[in-house]
Structure formats: C-alpha cells, structure tokens
Amino acid sequence: MERNWAGNLTYTGRVVTPASVAEVQEVVVANPKVRALGSRHSFNDIADTGGVLVSLEALPPDLELAGAGDTGTDTDTVTVSAGTRYGVLAEALREHGLALPNLASLPHISVAGAIATGTHGSGDRNGSLSTAVAALELVGSDGELRRIRRGDPEFAGSVVALGTLGVVTRVTLDVRPEFAVRQDVYPRVPWTPVLADLEAVLASGYSVSLFTDWTGEHVGQVWIKSAGTTPPADLFGAAPATEQVHMIEDESAAATTAQLGVPGPWLDRLPHFRLGHKPSAGEELQSEYLVPRERAVEAIGLLRAARERIAPLLQISEIRSVAADELWLSGAYGHDAVALHFTWRLDPAGVGGLLPELEAALRPLGARPHWGKCFAATARELAPLYPQWAEFAALRRAADPQGRFGNAFTARVLG
Incomplete structure (x- = not known):
C-alpha cells in the first residue's frame, strides 16, 4: 500500500505511473475517479481517491526554455513535466545561468503538487510558487489536453486548483538570471x-x-x-x-x-x-x-x-x-x-x-x-474567506461536470 511522506496516511486508490501524456489521457478516460499524486508530501487526503492515483514521476522532464530576453538573458520561461521536483529543476536551470524567483523550504516537492496547493517560500516581495506559473497543460475530464495561459479568463482559478480541474502534465514557469x-x-x-x-x-x-x-x-x-x-x-x-x-x-x-x-x-x-x-x-x-x-x-x-x-x-x-x-x-x-x-x-x-x-x-x-496540510475547517467555514469561491465552484463544474476529479477531501472542503 502507498503511504504519504509522513506515514500518517495510507492511500486507498490504485497507483498508476504513465510514461507519456497519451497514457495519462487513457487513464483519465478509462476511470470514473482519478486524482493526481505528487511527491506525497501532503499531510491530508487531498490526493487520495478510491479510484486511480496518477503519479507523474515517470513522465520525461522535457525541459524547454523560451522567451524574448526580458530577463537579461535569452530566456523568460521554463516548461517542465509536472512531476519534476523543484530541486531537480533548480539544478537544470543553474546549468543555463537561470533561477526561479523563489523556492519552498523543501526542494524535494513536485512542481505541480506545490502550485496546486499554494505552497510558498518567504519574502515580502515574493509571491507563492504558484505566482511564477505562466501556463499549464492539463488533461481534462474528457481526456483532452488543454493549455491555460496567464491572461486567459480561467487562469486565476486554474493554478491553485487542488487537482480538481484535471491532471496537470506540464507547467511553464517564469525564470530570472541566477543570483x-x-x-x-x-x-x-x-x-x-x-x-x-x-x-x-x-x-x-x-x-x-x-x-x-x-x-x-x-x-x-x-x-x-x-x-x-x-x-x-x-x-x-x-x-x-x-x-x-x-x-x-x-x-x-x-x-x-x-x-x-x-x-x-x-x-x-x-x-x-x-x-x-x-x-x-x-x-x-x-x-x-x-x-x-x-x-x-x-x-x-x-x-x-x-x-x-x-x-x-x-x-x-x-x-x-x-x-x-x-x-x-x-x-x-x-x-x-x-x-x-x-x-x-x-x-x-x-x-x-x-x-x-x-x-x-x-x-x-x-x-x-494551507491546502496540503492538516486542518479541520470545512466548506462552510472556508467559503467566506475566499472572495472568488462561487466563481471557482462554477469553473470546477464546467471543467469536471461528472466529478471525475473529486474525492472525499474536495467534498469536505469545497462542498
């Protein structure tokens, strides 16, 4: 049985480890309940399901640098497989003289899991790791691959999304020169x-x-x-x-x-x-x-x-x-x-x-x-704390009308 990093939770679902995005699409279409499983550093049941747990650790990193040179280099963004750990990505960026704006306390965590839960580092002028996201690619509930970019109407609701809109397969992040x-x-x-x-x-x-x-x-x-x-x-x-x-x-x-x-x-x-x-x-x-x-x-x-x-x-x-x-x-x-x-x-x-x-x-x-850690509040207490709560609920219904990406956690904390 799969357990989380701390050992306080045993996952109930069957873990699959697709080696390509096409395989992720097949898994999503074939199963009524699916959750993405990151580095297993969550302390609650946010990633669990009685259905299928999709680990992205076998997807190739496929690091892709791009941009117009606004950082002072010829690169403004990096696109990487969602299951890549931040420490591994950081080492790859260093080889190109590049850096991320910030990192969390642990470099062991996966990119997609961290941004989906609002994980952060520290600094008065530093946003959470999610604020570095420029675009996401995800497999939706219909199995189709979609790309959501900064500036799209649904972007602000799609980054810290608790895995409820689909299985994120690639992430594009802002970079800066190394420092x-x-x-x-x-x-x-x-x-x-x-x-x-x-x-x-x-x-x-x-x-x-x-x-x-x-x-x-x-x-x-x-x-x-x-x-x-x-x-x-x-x-x-x-x-x-x-x-x-x-x-x-x-x-x-x-x-x-x-x-x-x-x-x-x-x-x-x-x-x-x-x-x-x-x-x-x-x-x-x-x-x-x-x-x-x-x-x-x-x-x-x-x-x-x-x-x-x-x-x-x-x-x-x-x-x-x-x-x-x-x-x-x-x-x-x-x-x-x-x-x-x-x-x-x-x-x-x-x-x-x-x-x-x-x-x-x-x-x-x-x-x-923090969505990935232990807390007691349910949707009734949480809703008043988020001004866009109703808008997110509508986005979730439109993206996943069958509730394929829902689980006991989302029922409890999102309603």
Missing part, C-alpha cells in the same frame, strides 16, 4: 522588539523565517536570506550564529542549507533543507495558516497565549511573509499574508483535537489554511 544568496541565523531574538516592528524584521532580507516554540520571551531563531543586501550586524542584540544549526532541536544540521553568511547559489540557500538529506524531522505532521499581513501581530499574540496547549504537540513553528496575488484559492489572494506554520509531533489524535481550537481563534482574523 547569489547568503544565509545568516540569529538565535534567541527577543519577542518584544520583534513584535514592535515585525514589518522591519520581515523586510530584513530577500527571504526571512522566524522559528519558535511559542514559549519564553525569545524567538528561537531568525533565518535571514540576503540577495544583494547586507544583513544586520545584530538583530535586537542577537548576533549571528557562528556554527551551522537546525531549527529543530536534536536534528542534524547537516540537513540544512549553508549558513554562516557565506554567499552561494540561490538554489543552495533559499530552501531550508538540502535535496539529498532528510527534510524537516521526517516523523511529523504539519499545519499552516495564512493571515492578512495587518493581523499578523494579533495572530502571533493569540498563539503565544495558547502556548501551553500548543507546546506539548509541537516540534517547531515558522513565521514567514508571502506577497499578495490574484489566484482565487491562494492563501495570499487579495492581500499580503503572514504564514504561521506548525511542525507537529506525529500524534494525529492530539493534533486533530487541537486544530479546531486554533482555527476558531485564528479564523476571525481571516486565516486561510
């Missing part, structure tokens, strides 16, 4: 000045992450990834670490990307973890909620107040910023957001019991869950 990044880690930064000027802290690098267990008077670590700027000599009195660290106590720092202020290629600094190493803790669950930027300090206060409930189940939390976008089901749709991430211990019952309480506190602030 260098340095990474500095500041341990034990006091909460009081951080909350007094959270805007400045989040703006102090190209990508910034705050790691905390919500207890005590200090943020455990602040990771600042700088590109073309100099990081602060100290952060409210906290000097940069002088040895490589992991954000989770007792985990090996060898798994984390290079720190200590040594500049290096973008793909070796923007993720938190190295491609060839175990990402995060491994045995874990994850949840994440994106709140409007202006409510972030309030949300952090609520979580600090709930620390006695959170801490026994928690390995580490991360706070990051995400720039606004216009993708209908994105956590940052319509406003800049701050993402509040939880890496839990592998305790499904304990985490499942706590999430309704956390969500009840955060939902009035506009908190939207």
Whole structure:
C-alpha cells in the first residue's frame, strides 16, 4: 500500500505511473475517479481517491526554455513535466545561468503538487510558487489536453486548483538570471522588539523565517536570506550564529542549507533543507495558516497565549511573509499574508483535537489554511474567506461536470 511522506496516511486508490501524456489521457478516460499524486508530501487526503492515483514521476522532464530576453538573458520561461521536483529543476536551470524567483523550504516537492496547493517560500516581495506559473497543460475530464495561459479568463482559478480541474502534465514557469544568496541565523531574538516592528524584521532580507516554540520571551531563531543586501550586524542584540544549526532541536544540521553568511547559489540557500538529506524531522505532521499581513501581530499574540496547549504537540513553528496575488484559492489572494506554520509531533489524535481550537481563534482574523496540510475547517467555514469561491465552484463544474476529479477531501472542503 502507498503511504504519504509522513506515514500518517495510507492511500486507498490504485497507483498508476504513465510514461507519456497519451497514457495519462487513457487513464483519465478509462476511470470514473482519478486524482493526481505528487511527491506525497501532503499531510491530508487531498490526493487520495478510491479510484486511480496518477503519479507523474515517470513522465520525461522535457525541459524547454523560451522567451524574448526580458530577463537579461535569452530566456523568460521554463516548461517542465509536472512531476519534476523543484530541486531537480533548480539544478537544470543553474546549468543555463537561470533561477526561479523563489523556492519552498523543501526542494524535494513536485512542481505541480506545490502550485496546486499554494505552497510558498518567504519574502515580502515574493509571491507563492504558484505566482511564477505562466501556463499549464492539463488533461481534462474528457481526456483532452488543454493549455491555460496567464491572461486567459480561467487562469486565476486554474493554478491553485487542488487537482480538481484535471491532471496537470506540464507547467511553464517564469525564470530570472541566477543570483547569489547568503544565509545568516540569529538565535534567541527577543519577542518584544520583534513584535514592535515585525514589518522591519520581515523586510530584513530577500527571504526571512522566524522559528519558535511559542514559549519564553525569545524567538528561537531568525533565518535571514540576503540577495544583494547586507544583513544586520545584530538583530535586537542577537548576533549571528557562528556554527551551522537546525531549527529543530536534536536534528542534524547537516540537513540544512549553508549558513554562516557565506554567499552561494540561490538554489543552495533559499530552501531550508538540502535535496539529498532528510527534510524537516521526517516523523511529523504539519499545519499552516495564512493571515492578512495587518493581523499578523494579533495572530502571533493569540498563539503565544495558547502556548501551553500548543507546546506539548509541537516540534517547531515558522513565521514567514508571502506577497499578495490574484489566484482565487491562494492563501495570499487579495492581500499580503503572514504564514504561521506548525511542525507537529506525529500524534494525529492530539493534533486533530487541537486544530479546531486554533482555527476558531485564528479564523476571525481571516486565516486561510494551507491546502496540503492538516486542518479541520470545512466548506462552510472556508467559503467566506475566499472572495472568488462561487466563481471557482462554477469553473470546477464546467471543467469536471461528472466529478471525475473529486474525492472525499474536495467534498469536505469545497462542498
């Protein structure tokens, strides 16, 4: 039986691994229930089905560079197979002197799975990974191959689409010239000045992450990834670490990307973890909620107040910023957001019991869950958080009138 990366979920469907787009089309037409299966890094049943699970990992990468030179090179976009992992794509781009605008914490995840769920990195001016999408090719419920481009009427609803519109087979992404990044880690930064000027802290690098267990008077670590700027000599009195660290106590720092202020290629600094190493803790669950930027300090206060409930189940939390976008089901749709991430211990019952309480506190602030992680909200609670909810429902009905790409997850969270 196939299991997800964390081991908390066993997939119920039969897994097939087509080697061509034509084979994907055949699978879709031949089966009444189909879901695309990415790198299995989702912590909920978003990809599951009692029907057929389509893994795209056997499709050839078929890397294709194109563009008019607006990036300063002769390339503006890269098109790649949807099952390609970001770390593999990043290495291929480096050979051409190119880069993606941003990367998530883990380079292990697949391109299509990440964009379908609104996965993101960090940075005040960096949107989620989905905002780099210029076009998608997908197999629709009728088995036909369609291409949806930026600017098409249905594009804004088709990128972060939870796999409900079809099986994405190829993705076209914006690229830029390669760039260098340095990474500095500041341990034990006091909460009081951080909350007094959270805007400045989040703006102090190209990508910034705050790691905390919500207890005590200090943020455990602040990771600042700088590109073309100099990081602060100290952060409210906290000097940069002088040895490589992991954000989770007792985990090996060898798994984390290079720190200590040594500049290096973008793909070796923007993720938190190295491609060839175990990402995060491994045995874990994850949840994440994106709140409007202006409510972030309030949300952090609520979580600090709930620390006695959170801490026994928690390995580490991360706070990051995400720039606004216009993708209908994105956590940052319509406003800049701050993402509040939880890496839990592998305790499904304990985490499942706590999430309704956390969500009840955060939902009035506009908190939207990460679609691929653990959350308790259903369609009734979620619909008011997304202004284009009805438009997405109409798009889904038109694209998949038979409900071929629906499953228990979509019934629960989309209605």
